Amino acid sequence: MSRRVDFARRGPYHSGSQERRTTNDRFKEDGLDVEEKERPIKVDILTVGLMQTACYVVADKETDGLLVIDPGGDAEMILESVSMTGCEPAVIVNTHGHGDHIAANGALKKAYPDAPLCIHRADADMLTDPEKNLSALFDMPVTSPPADRLLAEGDEMSVGENTLSVIHLPGHTPGGIGLYWPGTDVVAGMLFCGDTLFAGGVGRTDFPGGDEKALMACIRGKLFTLPDDTFVLPGHGPATTIGREKQTNPFFTSG
């Protein structure tokens, strides 16, 4: 089974292969109703690299907490977005080890050597091996610095006062993860899920280390048990919600 992702999607701020949107713009464009100003964490969505990977710059509004998820290319744009927050990244995290999610790790680590680079232990060796991270396939070998911290299910990461927890999501790669922020009394949670679940699709499992059964099981068992109003921010393409995917994603509604 394979999924289709619209890599050609273009937003209003598109220029070249890069675009930058706030979650407000993105959620509105994707037909989701949300007020950014009520949410204590602010998310910059950057579309980077040839694969149009979604890089998320997540900042706490009150404190200096900052987290960069999947710096997958276009390092200058990511560094600019980080510097616009006025904070230094506390953590750099990869949702999995594919080249299109790690290509700017080196530039981020060079600019912010104290920020630990984190990835699930099962994908850690992909960072330094262009064959394993598939970038060699595209003739653009990517080598990242090695991980500073290896992640496992249940680990926690803080962005200022807010805590995101690590959900192990094997299937697209053995060490895929989601980062889940549960929200507040008045604001829905958010899930950064890499290439595991997409709006209307699921991650490919035909690459080395892929496992379709594991992928479907972790989406059903770990993601679809999160609250329906949780915003889902995938590794490519539009944002969605858990409830919307449960109701309309063809991989779960048919057959």
Ligand SMILES: [Zn+2]
């Ligand atoms: Zn991937």
Ligand SMILES: [Zn+2]
């Ligand atoms: Zn990807």
